[in-house]
Amino acid sequence: MIGLVAQVGDWPTPVVDWHALAPELVLIAGINLVLATDLLLEEGRKWATATLTGFVLLGAFVPVVTLAVIGGDVRALFDGRYVIDDFALILKALFLLTGYVVVLMSQTELEEGGYYQGEFYVLLLCSVLGMVMMTSSRDLVSVFIALELLSIPAYMLAAWRKRDRKSNEAGVKFYLLGVFASAVLLYGMSLLYGATGSTRFDEIAASLASGDLIGLQIVGITFVIAGFAFKVSAVPFHTWAPDTYEGAPTPVTAFLSVASKAAGFVALVLVIFTAFPTADGVYGPLVWVLAALTMTVGNVIALRQTNIVRMLAYSSVSQGGFILMPLAFVNSGDAAEPALKAVVVYLLVYGFTNLGAFAVVIAVARKTRSGAITSFGGLISYAPGLTVLMTLFLASLAGIPPLGGWIAKFNAFKAVLDAGSGSGYALAVVGAVNTAIAAAYYLRVMREMWMNDPPDGDRAPIVTPAPVATALGITAAGTVVLGIVPGLVLRFADLQDLTGALGG
Amino acid sequence: MIADVVPTPTWYLVLAAVLFGIGAVGVLVRRNPLVLFMCIELMLNAVNLSFVALSRKLGDIGGQTAVFFVLVVAAAEVVVGLGIIVSIIRRRPGATADDLATLKG
Amino acid sequence: MQLVVFVIASLMVLVGAVGVVLRRHPVHAALSLVLTLFGVAVHFVAQEAHFLAAVQVIVYAGAIVVLFLFVIMLLGVDSADDLRIERLPIQRPLAAVMGVGIVGLLIAAVVATRGSEPLQAGAGINVAGVGIDDAVAGHDANITQLAGNLFADYVFAFELTSVLLIVAVAGTVVLTRREKPPSEEDAP
Numbered sequence: 001m002i003g004l005v006a007q008v009g010d011w012p013t014p015v016v017d018w019h020a021l022a023p024e025l026v027l028i029a030g031i032n033l034v035l036a037t038d039l040l041l042e043e044g045r046k047w048a049t050a051t052l053t054g055f056v057l058l059g060a061f062v063p064v065v066t067l068a069v070i071g072g073d074v075r076a077l078f079d080g081r082y083v084i085d086d087f088a089l090i091l092k093a094l095f096l097l098t099g100y101v102v103v104l105m106s107q108t109e110l111e112e113g114g115y116y117q118g119e120f121y122v123l124l125l126c127s128v129l130g131m132v133m134m135t136s137s138r139d140l141v142s143v144f145i146a147l148e149l150l151s152i153p154a155y156m157l158a159a160w161r162k163r164d165r166k167s168n169e170a171g172v173k174f175y176l177l178g179v180f181a182s183a184v185l186l187y188g189m190s191l192l193y194g195a196t197g198s199t200r201f202d203e204i205a206a207s208l209a210s211g212d213l214i215g216l217q218i219v220g221i222t223f224v225i226a227g228f229a230f231k232v233s234a235v236p237f238h239t240w241a242p243d244t245y246e247g248a249p250t251p252v253t254a255f256l257s258v259a260s261k262a263a264g265f266v267a268l269v270l271v272i273f274t275a276f277p278t279a280d281g282v283y284g285p286l287v288w289v290l291a292a293l294t295m296t297v298g299n300v301i302a303l304r305q306t307n308i309v310r311m312l313a314y315s316s317v318s319q320g321g322f323i324l325m326p327l328a329f330v331n332s333g334d335a336a337e338p339a340l341k342a343v344v345v346y347l348l349v350y351g352f353t354n355l356g357a358f359a360v361v362i363a364v365a366r367k368t369r370s371g372a373i374t375s376f377g378g379l380i381s382y383a384p385g386l387t388v389l390m391t392l393f394l395a396s397l398a399g400i401p402p403l404g405g406w407i408a409k410f411n412a413f414k415a416v417l418d419a420g421s422g423s424g425y426a427l428a429v430v431g432a433v434n435t436a437i438a439a440a441y442y443l444r445v446m447r448e449m450w451m452n453d454p455p456d457g458d459r460a461p462i463v464t465p466a467p468v469a470t471a472l473g474i475t476a477a478g479t480v481v482l483g484i485v486p487g488l489v490l491r492f493a494d495l496q497d498l499t500g501a502l503g504g
Numbered sequence: 505m506i507a508d509v510v511p512t513p514t515w516y517l518v519l520a521a522v523l524f525g526i527g528a529v530g531v532l533v534r535r536n537p538l539v540l541f542m543c544i545e546l547m548l549n550a551v552n553l554s555f556v557a558l559s560r561k562l563g564d565i566g567g568q569t570a571v572f573f574v575l576v577v578a579a580a581e582v583v584v585g586l587g588i589i590v591s592i593i594r595r596r597p598g599a600t601a602d603d604l605a606t607l608k609g
Numbered sequence: 610m611q612l613v614v615f616v617i618a619s620l621m622v623l624v625g626a627v628g629v630v631l632r633r634h635p636v637h638a639a640l641s642l643v644l645t646l647f648g649v650a651v652h653f654v655a656q657e658a659h660f661l662a663a664v665q666v667i668v669y670a671g672a673i674v675v676l677f678l679f680v681i682m683l684l685g686v687d688s689a690d691d692l693r694i695e696r697l698p699i700q701r702p703l704a705a706v707m708g709v710g711i712v713g714l715l716i717a718a719v720v721a722t723r724g725s726e727p728l729q730a731g732a733g734i735n736v737a738g739v740g741i742d743d744a745v746a747g748h749d750a751n752i753t754q755l756a757g758n759l760f761a762d763y764v765f766a767f768e769l770t771s772v773l774l775i776v777a778v779a780g781t782v783v784l785t786r787r788e789k790p791p792s793e794e795d796a797p
Binding site: 559 | 767
């Protein structure tokens with residue numbers, strides 16, 4: 001035994017920066033803590049796991065803040081495979097906050113629905129851990145592990161309402177398509193590894209930039225992007241999304257449509273900006289088509305929906321198109337810097353706004369027990385607060401100033417126009433038309449709430465549970481504040497930071 | 505002499521491509537969720553095969569490490585997938601992918 | 610000799626794969642999968658990935674396929690899946706065309722970028738930074754190199770997979786646990 005240890009003594013021991021890894025470590029400790037605590041609690045006191053989970057997420061937030069305050073050099077660990085820079089920190093903060101809001105939203109729902117609670121939060125924490133890891137991964141293998149760490153618990157969360165057929169179905173569909181996408185993604189990764197000689201993003205970028213692209217590299221890039229397109233539910237890889245969103249428990253839907261999707265975009269940003277920036281001949285047209293299709297198809301189908309959750313699902317598909325839009329022009333003109341900023345701001349704003357909309361849906365559905373858009377009729381007459389908030393969130397999603405959604409859309413269009421190419425202008429036109437279409441279905445919900453009468457004449461007020469009210473407060477504040485002072489987050493999206501860390 | 509011909513990495517990559525294609529076709533044509541899932545396993549094996557071949561070609565151990573991770577994740581995926589499939593089939597014996605049509609629109 | 614090994618193992622892989630797709634009975638499909646997995650393991654050995662070959666047999670053939678068979682048998686879903694019924698008439702040809710297209714594309718890409726050098730038997734794989742002398746490292750060079758890479762560069766990802774496994778098991782137990790007695794069940 002001692003001989004063995006001596007033999008391995010000359011291995012390069014990795015240098016570990018514990019402060020940089022602290023958010024992940026807190027989450028790992030929290031997962032075990034919640035899992036163990038759940039075993040000790042009696043059936044009636046399971047709600048305590050929710051509180052504990054909330055504290056774990058806030059606890060993981062602390063090192064993120066200290067890392068941001070201390071600032072300084074970019075911290076690169078494990079031979080540049082794990083990097084903590086401003087980009088990573090702001091998105092870690094987003095994911096932790098999203099996780100916290102989802103915990104707030106789930107609390108009442110889980111207690112009233114009689115689900116298994118402790119394990120639910122364990123899965124949620126694991127998924128958040130995967131997202132937090134994703135923001136720092138600068139290596140194909142790390143990205144893959146992060147992706148699985150966030151998806152595998154999500155498959156189970158979607159099927160969590162196991163007495164319900166729809167939830168079962170949501171889980172199976174999400175699972176089979178998700179695993180299929182992983183296989184495609186992995187195959188692309190293997191080809192890319194073979195054609196560039198490394199799994200590290202900076203080395204892949206150097207190899208791709210060193211000469212003309214060869215066949216294997218092109219196929220590899222295409223497969224990798226297609227694999228991530230599944231995760232961000234870009235058309236034509238979106239078919240799982242509406243079904244899964246409708247069938248899953250509503251807080252899980254909020255989590256999937258915001259956090260899981262944002263993590264997919266983070267992965268896309270990382271591969272496009274750091275691994276294949278110069279290969280825009282391959283990913284440019286690909287992302288262009290995906291973005292245009294995603295916006296248009298998502299919107300057109302959203303117009304026809306009568307169920308509020310399905311409408312929000314398709315609306316989130318089409319919002320994904322707007323986030324994809326700037327990514328098509330990373331290497332043309334001066335578009336790189338604005339493109340990165342646009343995507344980061346869009347992810348943050350979209351996160352707050354969409355979570356808020358789902359929180360309102362949860363609050364209203366507690367009374368109406370219905371998912372139909374008509375069930376929102378006359379909401380103003382008995383729940384003015386919720387109506388105003390929902391109007392706020394929908395207006396932000398539609399991109400009406402001065403809310404967050406407007407800033408997000410503005411930045412996205414600016415990045416596309418900065419590219420200064422014909423295809424950029426064409427995509428901007430597609431985006432503009434879609435913004436107008438999207439306004440139609442958001443306005444329809446608003447009209448329902450403000451103008452119509454309640455479908456059954458029931459005007460009893462809605463009691464919003466305290467956790468949901470807190471969630472509404474956080475998301476509304478985020479939506480408004482980001483709209484008025486977007487500068488708060490813009491400094492965290494620094495291109496130099498993202499690509500510079502990899503060079504050195 | 506034909507016996508002296510040594511397989512090159514290209515041979516393995518072609519084999520992996522064929523295996524991946526068979527798996528993908530299987531995913532598209534089979535309806536039983538369990539068998540669908542086996543076809544996905546075929547695709548993952550194609551990935552492993554190509555990682556190992558490329559690792560050998562490049563003289564870099566990184567590809568083998570990637571295969572190690574794929575194996576671990578595949579194990580976790582199988583556990584979760586079979587769990588979800590068990591819970592659905594218990595409720596509805598004989599379910600196929602086509603019966604999953606409660607949610608439409 | 611290497612050629613013979615390659616041909617036999619490739620036949621195992623392909624026959625098994627076609628079996629998974631075409632056999633109507635899920636049990637037969639699972640057994641075909643075993644054949645493929647063993648074939649892939651042989652390929653691993655031929656390419657000096659000894660450790661992975663062992664893991665492939667133990668984890669895939671030993672654990673994963675057994676799990677599949679357990680589920681098939683326990684649930685009694687071992688009824689044949691009728692391939693002749695086509696729900697969507699276009700699906701089968703479409704799948705075939707797409708499959709052939711994908712394979713053709715991949716093979717074209719692979720062949721177009723092939724390296725001319727043949728594999729050198731016994732050359733071993735050297736990692737930059739780990740630097741292992743073949744003569745000294747001997748027969749477990751592969752495992753040593755793999756471990757060195759895994760526990761230095763990928764140690765964090767490796768540790769996180771343990772979280773993944775724990776969570777996967779915990780979640781699956783809850784998902785598949787028998788329902789609570791109806792008295793405790795809330796009406797939806």
